[in-house]
Amino acid sequence: MNTKLSGFSFVAVALWGASVASTGLQASEISFKVALSLPERVDGLPALRSQVERRLDLLGENPLDENAVRELTYLYHANGFVDRASAFYDWLIERSETGEKRARLSYLAADAVKEKGELVAVEQYLEMSTSDFRQYPLALARLGEAEMKSGDLEEAEAHFRAAISQDEKVSMARLGISRIHETRGELAAAMWELETLLSYEPDNYNAQALMMRVLAQLKEDDQVFDLGSAFSRSRMPPVEDPWLEVLRDYMFDPQRLDFIFLDYFTVGDYKRALSYLDRMQEIDPENARFYRYRGTVFMEEGQFDQASIHFRKGIELGGDNAESYPLLVQSLSRGGAPDEAEAVARKGLQDSEPSAVLLLELARLLVDRKAYADARETLSEAHEIQPYDVEVLLLRARVSMWLDSREEAKRSLAMVRQLAPSDPEKLVRAALVHMEAGSFVDALPLLERAVKVKPGYKDGVELLVDAHLQIGGKLLAAGDREAALASFDRSLEVMPISIETLMKKSQLLISMNRFQDAERTMRQLILNGVVNPTILLIYGDLLYKNGRPDEARSTWQRALDGLGKNEQPKGLRANLLKRLNS
């Protein structure tokens, strides 16, 4: 293979071997000799390879070049060659005098070995770091975390408190203390710590999540709901850590940079995200994926022209067209160039592998310009490629309905139900397709499922109420008043205070001469604040018919009192006066 063992390494091993063996700090079994060879995995990382080779050459010339060792260590660490990095860190630690410099090295070594979960080694390095130099609160906080992961909560708390005593805004430490309080059932103390943390870091997702748990234990359900609704993200950006910043310049593995880029991108910190993307592109300028990332950032910011430029560049480079083409189409479409978007989509389909996502984008454009038959054909093609794409199925169902292919639409929607039985939003969208086509009965099971999996889901509840109401209306029109009444009742089971349903039900009951029931229904309306002179007039009439003339009279009077001065005597006022004077 391409792994080479440099000749000079034998010299280096001879010089350093004994002292490495004497540190015995870290768990890695890798030898120093191996650490001085070129790692096999750098083969696919030319930028990293040349950096490593440069340092190895320097060491070939001067095996005691400590600076070259340090740089090689950082290169290994920053790019995930943990065993090699820790072997070198041991050597560097061994040669450093106590104090901040050695504390930093131990701290970096801890960061390296934590990657593969070596908790004991992490603790050892952090203990060394904090005993050499106690003034770096993040080292104390991280040691607290390590102790917590080992199950030693008392030690963990002591380290967290030491960190906070130096800097009260070390969120890692405060979060740790909160978690310890929560574990011990000290909920008020946990809340205090969390509120303090969120006062200076309001978007701290971990603190929000923990606070939700604490509030749930305190039975503060409303607050839990409010906090849950306010969650804007589910990731945290990397902790700002000055002692780790040195590694940034040594990171030459785009995949690792990619990971940090995504962290910042996800939390909306595009400035930092782009700084990592710049570096990724510097290392690997021909990587189409990175152009796609940049285009996506611009698209998120609504800069569609800029986004399109980068998507086009990515496509030009090739290798990522399955992802880049659909985004370019989206970008052009959202930027107000649908014709160009369509042309690009067609070109993409010509140039690339069959892509359901791109076909879907094309179909959307076709739908926008009402070319439904073409859209259906395009969507069928997409479905062939990706039979489980819910978006394809939903759009195909809509288009099929418009083209009056109801059976095809129903099949698509049944498949949506199969693929997304617990996704209330998809279920509601599928139901809407049925409802738009007037198939309210078909919409019902989808809406009922949506509301079941997400109780109180507003869109689902409103549509379900409407579906029952519409079904009731159709039954009424067909003359089946009992069935219509049952539908209205089902609607009211979903939403007991639906004004429209109560009104319709009252009307129906009156037409069925069921005045007692009608009165009860009208009373529901009035009790829920739906009070106007017309309603009061009808309600008064019902009371009168049900043998309660005094109550009827006072209700009519209330209606009359509520009338505006402009009400014409010939209208409502006249009706009310007539009743009151009779």
Place this chain on the structure above:
Amino acid sequence: MVAGMRGFEKARLCGSLFRKILTLAVVFGIWISLQANDAFAPGGERLYSSRAIGEAVHGEPWITNVKVADLDQDGLQDILVCDGRLNRVTWIRQLHNGDFEESALGDTIAGPVQTEAVDFDGDGDLDILVACMGIVIPTNERIGSVVYLENRGEKGFAQRTLIELLPRVTYVSAGDLNGDGRLDLIVGMFGFVDGEISWYENRGDWKFEGHSMLELSGTIHSPLCDIDNDGDLDVVALVSQDWEEVHVFENDGKGNFSGEVVYGALNQNFGSSGLTVADMDQDGDVDIVFTNGDGLDYATPGPRSWHGVQWLENREGGVFEYHRIADVPGAHSPLVVDLDGDGAKDIVVVSGFNDWTLDTAVSMILLRQIEGKRFEEVILGRQPTHLISVDGADFDRDGEVELVTGAFMYYPPFDHKSRVTLWENEPLKIGEI
């Protein structure tokens, strides 16, 4: 540099002799291998032959779990399959040696990710408990549930939801946790922001009362076992998400659990992916084996350098000692089994998130235990790819363990698709891969 050049010259001059030695070594190696009948050469490959079983591949399947069980108790091992894409649980039944037939059990089951075959109603046949996430991909909605498929013999399986509106459920197992003679449930709920581990007390008449044990998101697996050797069932749980921890909950026999963290990775992106329990060192207590290989959480899903396999050795006094076993990109679904038949416990692991653009990427690996609690890696397979679940049993009753895998085809390339694959210990001939 001089030393390096000398080394190169020496190697060149010695090349001819080296080739001769190499040839002799290869011949000798083959002879030794034949003598010892050692099917698993250390550090090498033992590519199993594989064949698809059950339904044909359509689109990109999301098989989230495979579980071996003789469901019809006919003496032939069958397979329970969780299909996270089509939201159903299927039964791949072994009709007679080598022939399989797949059929759906019950109706739509939302986001099934794990099953357990257990005689839950005590009528002598195997029923099925299903852990349902609702939706496999991330959401914080309380859409998880525990579904029960009651075995009614020739009448098929009747579906009943035992518990619902939970954070997304990733694990369920039955056991008598409070000593009242009824089978209770341990339920691991990944959730997303919310998450939980609870045990559900069986109050009879299909009523279950929940008792929360941990309120953290990210539980992957929470199997029952007697971790402290006191005769009752305890719980071991792998909690991923922001925590990346292993928790042990010791039971006092009455359903009162005391929990503690016995391991935690400080790498927040560790990607914990699977946990199982077994007496790895055969010292009479239960150890913990777990993988980290979740590759979903990245802009481009795939492997990371820290993915791998480790075990926690159960030492005296409730102390667990961490041992990293191997780096395995995308490691999932640790299966403890004596695959080479040498009496020691080995570990089979599949890879759900490798770099599948490379033909050399490994999708299944054996970590073979040799003396001194050490392990050596033997590659078992490269294709099909995207394997997220593995189980094993002696399907053909030849005394050897065959393996079965499920594929979660989440990200491209999709050049080597599969749903459910049976892997047999028959070495492939040259040219077959």
